[in-house]
Amino acid sequence: MRKVLLSLVVLAGAASTACATASAKASPDRPTLEVPAPPTKVIEQTALPEPPPDPVPELPAAQPANTRTSKPSASREPARDTKPEAPTTTTEPPPAPVTPVTAPPQLRPSGTPDPSEAAKQVQITIDRARQALKAVNTQGFPKARQDIYRNAVLTLTQAEEALKKSDFENAKKLAQKVEDTAKELQR
Numbered sequence: 001m002r003k004v005l006l007s008l009v010v011l012a013g014a015a016s017t018a019c020a021t022a023s024a025k026a027s028p029d030r031p032t033l034e035v036p037a038p039p040t041k042v043i044e045q046t047a048l049p050e051p052p053p054d055p056v057p058e059l060p061a062a063q064p065a066n067t068r069t070s071k072p073s074a075s076r077e078p079a080r081d082t083k084p085e086a087p088t089t090t091t092e093p094p095p096a097p098v099t100p101v102t103a104p105p106q107l108r109p110s111g112t113p114d115p116s117e118a119a120k121q122v123q124i125t126i127d128r129a130r131q132a133l134k135a136v137n138t139q140g141f142p143k144a145r146q147d148i149y150r151n152a153v154l155t156l157t158q159a160e161e162a163l164k165k166s167d168f169e170n171a172k173k174l175a176q177k178v179e180d181t182a183k184e185l186q187r
Helices: 001-020 115-134 142-166 168-185
Strands: none
Touching: 115 142, 115 168, 142 168
């Protein structure tokens, strides 16, 4: 027991002298950095182009003004039976034919076929995957491989649903995954 106490005292003494001799190094004096003032913010005023005025429809041809504002009284002489003047007809050129406004073309990433072409390509991929699944003989498959086959059938159904929703990219990826899985199951 004495040896243990003696060794503890020696270790405690050694540990305390190690802490007493250690000293922190002083950091060297460095000059302070001078931070420049931030640059002034200049905002250029640009004049916005004035929008074109709204088109105004052409005014109809001027009609002769009716000078009478009230009905003639009964005490006046009956009106003469005269033929009314023929209204003056002006020959205006017919308005310019209105050109139908065409919708702007749809934007799509470069290399992406139009929707009808993409649908055809995806349908071909789905048909190829379905044929590959039909070629798989599941007789004698262990349970794990049968589960893989069932998941492939479900994935093919998801690809068909994505095609119906016009999600061509996702439908094609799913169909390719099914086709690859079917090829692996055939080995």
